[in-house]
Amino acid sequence: MTRFAISTLLLIAVCANVFSAPPEKKAKKGQSIAVIAYYFGPAEQVDSFAVEKLTHIIFSFCHLKGNQLVVDNARDSLIIQKLVSLKARNPQLKVLLSLGGWGGCETCSRVFSDENGRNEFSQSVKNLLDYFNADGIDLDWEYPAISGYPGHQFTPADKPNFTQLVQQLRKAIGKKHEISFAAGGFTSFLEQSIEWKKVMKVCNRVNLMTYDLINGFSQVTGHHTPLYSTPQQKESTDNVIHYLDSIGVPKNKLVIGAAFYARIFENVDSVNNGLYQAGKFKRGVPFKAFTQLLSADSGFVYHWDPVANAPWMYNAAQKLFVTYDDTRSMQLKTAYAKDKKLNGIMFWQLGEDAYSGGLLDAIYEEKMKVSGQ
Structure with missing residues (x-):
């Protein structure tokens, strides 16, 4: 073949590649957002949930026990082993161990205040992950540098110490394991607790607790897990995302939070059907018990806030106000996570969901919708 012929063939090939139409892309179902469940319940219960979703x-x-992360007892070890075994049903599932929780991090400020404590903790995390064949660690310290659980120590030094903690953890557990942390969804946490740019370079994601924004200490009712802010209530999911985006935190590392439970307030006046009125926290109710405990037959009347994109109920006879997530708000939150190209959506907690037709189902159905349809 002549040099001219070879050149001609090459030119034809290049032109075909440049000018031909790209292969048609099919609409993808289920934009790749994470769906993350905290689990606080018995080992045998988890089989009843659709963990494939x-x-x-x-x-x-x-x-913490001393400077080390520990599993409290044999029962908890069995639960972790059960969670890891769920990979037989869902091979893509990742299982993380969480430190702390509300009231569960009494010594965190002290332990993480020096290098030895952070090093010993980090090595203990690696040992537990290796032992259980788990995939990562979630830090649920409530809260670094600001007041959290009554009586727990906090200091301004917690903020840089938390940065050093996640940096040391990454060195200890390597790149194949995940590091996430639970973050308060309210302004004081966002502004005072975390060195965001430094921490997010190390962590895979942050699980934003955009629930309990109206909580057990609140003396005025409101939405405890709203998607958007209202003139009466600044704190919301959208408020958190806007703040973190404004300071340069990558949106693809942000996970918004949802609540699989309601908060009930008592002695609430009927003005505005109880919304934004004085009241006292009474109790929580898991989603799976809504139909039994919060039914229309019992006097609970459903309301929807089109600004907050959040539901509430009011019982005039009993003067009870109820704030919660439902299937509608859950679908809107999931769509928000997709539209904003966030990392995903998480919730507290799986054990409070209904076994079928529940809030996880609502999340999954919205996740699997084809974009633009």
């Missing part, structure tokens, strides 16, 4: 499940909780 999860990407991550987080055992709640491990705690």
Whole structure:
């Protein structure tokens, strides 16, 4: 073949590649967002849930003993082993161990205040991950540098110490394991607890607790897990995302939070059907018990806030106000995570869901919708 012929063939090939239409892309179902469940319940219960619809499940909780992360007892060890065994049903599932929880991090400020404590903790995490064949660690310290559980120590030094903690953890457990942390969804945490740019360079994601924004200490009712802010309530999921985006935190590392439970307030006046009125926290109710405990037959009337994109109920006879997530708000939150190209959505907690037709199903159905349809 002549040099001219070879050149001609090459030119034809290049032109065909440049000018031909790209292969048609099919609409993809289920944009790749994480669906993350915290789990706080017995080992035998988890089989009843559709774990195939999860990407991550987080055992709640491990705690500190001295400077080391420990599993509290044999029962908890069995639960972790059960969670890891779920990979037989969902090979893509990742199982993480969580430190702390509300009231579960009493000595965190002290232990993580020096290099030896952080090093010993990090090595103990690696040992547990290797022993259970788990996939990572979730830090649920409530809260570094600001007041959290009553009586727990906190100091401004917690903020840089948390950075050094995640850096040491990464060195100890390597790149194949995940590091995440639970973050308060309220302004004081966002502004005071975390060195965001430094920490997010190391962590795979942050699980934003965009629930309990109206909580057990609140004396005025409101939405405890709203998607958007309202004139009466600044704290919301969207408020958190806007703040973190504004300071340069990558949106693809942000996970928004949802609540599989309601908060009930008592002695609430009927003005505005109880919303934004004085009240006292009474109790929580898991989603699986809504139909039994919060039924219309019992006097609970459903309301929807189109600004917050959040539901609430009010019982005029009993003067009870109820704030919660439902299937509608869950679908809207999932769509928000997809539209904003966030890392995903998480929730507390799987054991409070209904076995079928529950909130996980609502998340999954929205996740699997074809974009633009």
